[in-house]
Amino acid sequence: MHILVMIYHNVFKILLKDSLPAPGDVIPIFIVRMINNAKFSASFFGRPTRFFLLLNLLITMTASAVAADNPKPTSQNTLSISGPFEFTSLDPSKNGYIYTRMQVLETLLGVDNQGHLIPELATQWQVSDDGLAWRFKLRKGVVFHGGQPLDANAVVKSLSIAMGKHGTLAKAPISNIHALSEDEVEIQLTRPYTLLGAVLANYANSILLPDSYGKKGNVLAMSGTGPYELFQYAPPHKLVVKQFAGYWGKKASIPFASYLTGHRAESRVLQARSGQADIVFGVDPASIPMLQRFPNVSVFDDALPRTIVLKLNSGYPSLNDVRARQALSLAINRRGIANAVLRSPGSQTEQLLPASFADWHLPNVKVPEQPVVKAQKLLASLGWHLNQDGVLERDGKPFELTLITYADRPELITVATAIQAQWAKIGVKLKVNMSNSSAIPAGHQDGSLQVALMARNYGFVPDPLGVMLSDYGRTGSDWGAMNWNDESVDRDLATLQSVTDKKVRHQLAQHVAQVIYQDRPVIPVTFYKQHTAVNSRVKGFHFDPFERTFYLNDMVFVAR
């Protein structure tokens, strides 16, 4: 009978490759059902049923023996997660976010929900007085998924490889990474860099077993230190992880967790509704009221340090005056977008970062009364007047702009069309082009970009300084200011990299936030909220605003 099971398994494996559950769960059940049906037919037609009974017994015994030796993922022992993003590589510099979220990989330092650095694979870290050397003491008793202990050489190898790839570490002013002892690593810098701790918490800088890498630094197999280890890798859609008994911290209680890429938002919502998925990330706002009616699903709304922002080309003739940019900002009905389009009341904002990032958030910003009237006055002061078609005109040229946005985040296109309608009210004609996210940096570099709508992640490096520095530094940036520069902002951002005094840091960050708010090289629209549907059989769900982990090891299944 085992042969029958194996034949079945191998025949289907040819077609389904390694994505088929092995004998022990689906297969025996499937075959037992088949045999049961055959048994019924046989007895119906008067043939002896003993053979089928024996067959059934043998299948069940074989299946139980195989299952007991080697547990496999089933719907009962697997936390099923559905999200919108694909993965195509094992390399942490490319798709590391999926492996840290699924808790396969870990970094030297972690961050709490407020963005403060916390120990992860390093328990202590010290910065030299001149700020040029950072020393990390590694956690004792950490083993990789293969059983090999974590040591300083493994850390040095992973970080050195990460430095040579595209990512946050490549931009850090690092001169040398070396092991001081078996459990101590030192990173030497060419200049003080307060961001280093936050950079080390980024997924691209995860620590892997040295044997995971090939000769060119490519990742051949994945062995990390997290509470889950890789069990099944079927890019670009499916990833299954298995609890790791040798984990140094809080051990996972759910044996398996699977991640399935669901490209269509409606399909993900239906997975939440049917109970096929326990956790569904990226629920589209329009589906929330429907999901809330189901008692077996809870919808969580969590604020992220991600903001929907309009990037403006401040060198473009109709946008090069600050009054034009202010007018465009005033003409946006943010509350309407937050309530009606995004269904996230209260998420409207005029600033890049929420109040939880107190250094970068201005506490006393007030929206003026009758903003549309004020916007019209500002544009009139610049010489714009309405023509007979209701479009603003100056020197015979209409106020026309082209906005680009991208499809990866479906709400962006609806927000873009809402802004199109709101700007039309003040006479600005906006053409909306849907493209790929790469069109924004490409448009910045070739100078063709006029306006772009994007969801900028200020928590990509858990300290917002990382993104602020690249977006608003001296050279401007692909995702930040365009043809806009302010010397005081340059100076303060540069100083922030070396200053450790909290008070001074606060003052400098506030000044940067103030200048950006006044000059409007970008126009913030709303803060981002992550909508997550969680099945009632899952207890302990909580969300990491920095999107580094899904906290799988905090979750348990509850009996219903």
Place this chain on the structure above:
Amino acid sequence: MKKIFFPRLFQLLSVIWGVGTLTFILMRALPGDMAYRIAASRYGQDNVSSDAADLVRQELNLDQGAFVAYFSWLKELLQGNLGSSLVSDEPVWQILQHMLGHSLMLASVSLLLSFFIAIPLGLLGAAFGKKVDQGIVVFSTTIRAMPVFVVGLIFILVFSIHWNWLPVAGFGSPEHIVLPALSLAFTLAAISNRVVRNAAIKAFHAPFYRFAQIKGLSSGRTFLRHGTRHIALPVVAFLGIQLVGMIEGIVMIESLFSWPGIGHGLAHAIFARDIPVIQGAALLMGILFVVLNTLVDLVCYRLDPRARGKA
């Protein structure tokens, strides 16, 4: 036999060269910088930048001229090498194997199911009165008028949400294939049942069919001996045409049901400008198309003695 085989072999070689060259030209002709597209797919939207694009450009030598790139692809192809994905760096053949296995399985199960739906419906329409036929026309038109993903959504709502019998999406167990295959089968059967119906009416009204009945054969025996082969011929020939429609439907269905097939993979490769994967997938689909059509011709050749006589 040879008259079918050799022209098709020539056609196959032309398709391999033509499809590969055409996809190469089309991809190169698209506006926008390839390096940025590849970088966005490699590093994700939060991490795509001009630095990443420069790195990609340098690593993949994208600055080389179009002719150099084309001839190096052609040379590799002649050696049986389809290259590696520009995004994941995996060998194209490995990616295609994974995707094609899933697509072939979905396509064959859908096709089989569509026969089980189309043949009885077509015969019913042909054999029974006008009202039954009109009812089937309404059913076929309704299904065909709906985009295939709407049909899929309806099946999900009924079988996964209302009855909770089958999973909404995913792959890895036999249960997962039922809904995508059924959705695709219904859209295929919506047309093919009409072909069966027309072929059956033609056969039922043919003089040889009437003669068989007059000479005293039972209706069942008449149908089996004189009806099936005549009805099968246009239906099998139509199958070749339907394969095109299937590719169209499979992209949507694979996306809706998170099925990792070649249609969906090809669409994503186009977004990412992953030229080797696009060329490989288009090439493979072209080859499959020729091979399957040859098979259809061979089946028709076996079914129709008149064709054998001409050959």
